[in-house]
Amino acid sequence: MKIVIWGKSGKMGRALSALCSEAPLEFADAIVDFSTPEGVKEAIAAAVEHKIPLVSGTTGIDTQIFMNASNQIPVLHAPNFSLGIALIKEMLPVLTPHATPSICETHHTEKKDTPSGTALDLQTHLGGAPIEARRIPGAIGEHSVTFSMEDEEITITHKAHSRKLFARGALHAAKSLIEKPPGLYIFTPQMYTETHANSSL
DSSP states (O other): OOOEETTTTTTHHHHHHHHHOOOOHHHHSSEESSHHHHHHHHHHHHHHTTOOOEEEEESSSOOOHHHHHTOOOOOOEEEOOOHHHHHHHHHHHHGGGSEEEEEEEEEEEEEHHHHHHHHHHHHHHHTOEEEEEEEEEEEOOEEEEEEEEEEEEEEEEEEEEEEEEHHHHHHHHHHTTTTTEEEEOOOOOHHHHHHTTTOOO
C-alpha cells in the first residue's frame, strides 16, 4: 500500500513516516491525514480529486466536511486509532446501564485541544459523562473511564506507550478502505485485526 501523509511534520506525521515510505500523490492508494483544521480541507480536496480513500485523525473541526466527502470517496475520521480504545468503546454499552460513568484524560502540555478528541468521543458514547483533563510534560496519552456504583466502582484505563500504535492503526484503517465504495466508515477492532494478519506493520 502506498499512502500520502498529510501533516508529516507533526508528532503523528513523524510516527507515520517511521512506519512507511511516502509516494507521489498520483501513485498513492490512500491519504492519511494528521494535520490541522486547515490542512485537512486540503487533504480532503486532494483525496476527492484523485478518487482515493481518506483516513483522518485531525480533531477540533466540523465533521460535516467528512460527511460531504464521503458521498464521493471512502472516508474514515477518528480521534483515536488504537486497538485498545476501539475495544473499550465496544465494552461501554455493557457497563453504562448499571453505573455512573466519568472520564479522565492525560496528555502532553503541547496538545492544542482540551479535552482531547478521544475523551469527547468517549463522552458521546457515554451520553454526556463529565471529563477531567490533565496536561503533563512528555505524556503521550492516557484515558480512563470510571463506572461508579453503590459501594464499588470499575475503572478501565488505556495508556499509550508510543505514538507508533496510533500510526499503525491509521495504516490498517487506510488499507481496509482500499476498493471500498464511497461512504463514511468507523474504526473498529475488526477492521484492525482483519488487515493485521497479512501485514508487517
